[in-house]
Amino acid sequence: MVEAAAQKNMRITHIFETHVPVFPPEFVDFLRRVVPADRHDELVWPVVVLARKSNGTGDDHAG
Amino acid sequence: MPVDAERLREEIRKVYSEVVRDPKRGYHFHTGPEYAVERLGYPAQALAELPGSVTAPFAGVGNPLAMGEPRPGETVVDIGAGSGMDTFLAARSVGPTGRVIAVDMTDAMLDRGRESAALSGTPWVEYRKGLAEALPVSDGAADLVISNGVINLALDKDGVFREAFRVLRPGGRLQIADIVVHHDIPPAAREDIAIWTA
Numbered sequence: 154m155v156e157a158a159a160q161k162n163m164r165i166t167h168i169f170e171t172h173v174p175v176f177p178p179e180f181v182d183f184l185r186r187v188v189p190a191d192r193h194d195e196l197v198w199p200v201v202v203l204a205r206k207s208n209g210t211g212d213d214h215a216g
Numbered sequence: 217m218p219v220d221a222e223r224l225r226e227e228i229r230k231v232y233s234e235v236v237r238d239p240k241r242g243y244h245f246h247t248g249p250e251y252a253v254e255r256l257g258y259p260a261q262a263l264a265e266l267p268g269s270v271t272a273p274f275a276g277v278g279n280p281l282a283m284g285e286p287r288p289g290e291t292v293v294d295i296g297a298g299s300g301m302d303t304f305l306a307a308r309s310v311g312p313t314g315r316v317i318a319v320d321m322t323d324a325m326l327d328r329g330r331e332s333a334a335l336s337g338t339p340w341v342e343y344r345k346g347l348a349e350a351l352p353v354s355d356g357a358a359d360l361v362i363s364n365g366v367i368n369l370a371l372d373k374d375g376v377f378r379e380a381f382r383v384l385r386p387g388g389r390l391q392i393a394d395i396v397v398h399h400d401i402p403p404a405a406r407e408d409i410a411i412w413t414a
Contacts, residue, residue, distance in 0.1 A: 199365075201393045203283040208387030 219409050221371045225321060225347075227413045228369055232275070233324040236299060239272040245365075247275050252301065257282060266304050270332045273299040273325075276364035278393025281305055289313040290359040293383055295348045295376070296320055296366030300329045300341070306362065307338045317353055318343045349375035353383040363392045369412065 231243075239247050249271035252258040256279050263271050280302060286292050292306045297318030307316045318341060320326055326343045333341040346352035348363070349372045361380045370376050380390050405411050 198397075199277040199393060199395050201278040201280060201283060202391070204390040206381060206384040206386060206388045206390070 217407060219371060219407060219412060224369075224371060224409055224412055227409055229322045229324075231413055232273075232298065232322050235273045235275055236322075236324040236328050239274075243275070245275055245277075248272055249274060249301075252276070252279075258301075258305075262305060262308070263301070265308075266301065267332055267335055269328060269335070270300050270304050273328070274301040276302065276393060277395050278364065280362045280364055280391040280393045281309075283391045284389070285309040286314065286360045291357055292316045292360045292362060293351065293353055293358040293380075294318045295351065295361065295363040295380065296369075297329060297343070298322075298325050298364075300325075300332055300343075302362055302364055303329065303341060304332065304336060304338065306360075307336075307341045310340065312340050314340060316341045317358075319346045319348070319351055319353070321345065321347050349379060351379045351383055355382055356385045356388075358383045359385060359388050361388070361390045361392075363394070365394055367392060367394045368396075 234241070235243065235247060246255065249258070249263045252263060252271070252274055253260045256276070258279050275298065286306050286309045288309070288311045290310050291314060292303075292310060294300070294303045294306065294316060297303045297320050300318055303316050303318040307314075310316060316338075318329055320329065320343065323345070326345055329341070329343040333339065333343070344352045348366060348370050361384055363376075363380075367373055367376050384390065
């Protein structure tokens with residue numbers, strides 16, 4: 154998803170992984186117990202992304 | 217067999233129509249203002265000032281406005297606005313000289329959003345029916361595009377970003393909250409419509 158944004162001439166200025174699980178904590182604890190450690194990356198995590206469309210001047214901080 | 221886009225949309229409409237009708241029923245995702253404040257860091261006071269009809273069906277996964285609020289007079293497009301918690305927070309920021317275009321594909325959400333705009337006295341919020349992959353917004357109209365927990369539901373994610381890019385003015389911002397996995401999703405899971413809507 155992030156890569157798709159980047160391909161559209163969007164300058165991604167911030168990606169914030171909240172690490173607040175989508176599921177209730179007790180369910181995540183359960184998953185961590187039953188899922189092998191090398192598969193924990195398969196859990197779903199929320200992110201918040203800020204990107205900016207190029208303004209064509211080369212100064213992407215200008216708004 | 218690949219998931220059929222229209223069938224997926226219909227399943228999503230069913231789920232979120234039910235969220236509007238009965239937001240506290242208990243779903244596989246969190247809902248409501250308490251979750252938004254306690255888990256996602258939304259400002260409690262700002263949510264308390266919004267109608268319950270706006271905040272109760274909230275089912276986002278983060279706070280896209282935490283990256284910066286729109287400025288007075290700006291035009292904001294909310295992709296998959298739902299009942300409109302982010303929409304109405306943005307409306308408060310842009311004020312009557314600004315505009316918030318709330319796009320959603322679910323009639324129940326559109327009805328709720330329009331009622332809330334009337335109830336809250338914010339005629340600068342306009343709900344429009346449409347898809348994330350085909351936004352009913354003109355080119356370059358938006359200073360800010362926001363979205364919360366919607367792009368993961370779209371089959372054509374590249375198409376969503378293409379549309380967001382199209383409607384943004386040069387220098388405009390895209391602020392999204394969504395969910396990701398760090399591994400590729402197995403083909404069998406990609407083809408399971410129950411997992412898409414879960």
